[in-house]
Amino acid sequence: MAEESQRRNRREDKPKPIVVSVRFPDLLLQQVHAYAAVMNTTANAFIREAVADSLREKIRTPEFKAATEAHLRRAQATVAVLGVNPDPHSGSGAAPADGGAAETTEDEGRDVA
Template identity: 50%
Template structure:
């Protein structure tokens, strides 16, 4: 696959979002980009990828995600139980 085609396909998968940065942080991002001969967008994407990967691998995230899933399952079970009770009264 050619590099040009690969870049086009990557752009098709990207979604534009608006993010606010304090000016001092944006200055640092732009400085990194200049030194690395890349764009601020690339620095932000790479930084977010690294951050999300690190957080998702942490024990705290694993515990929080297990708790989130358990609470969601409990809510669904409660809704299903309430639904079956109302069906009995019809």
């Protein structure tokens, strides 16, 4: 009885995985299954590993850094429309006393996601 309780507690301590559904072209899915069979693993394990490897590689690129900076600029411009300061280090974050809108610079643009 104690052993069963310990097993249940170990399972409860583990983070619960999130299940996603991804559509693969037939050929790619066949290739994934073939690779997994050859390497004596599962398709799911191979896909998880491939995604993790891809993310580690892509987030180190100059393109990702530039995209991150552009994303942050757009997000700050979006929040600025509310008249609040999104930077927690630069003040209270309250709207301007005159109730006016925040200024935007010409280079921020008006990108709509």
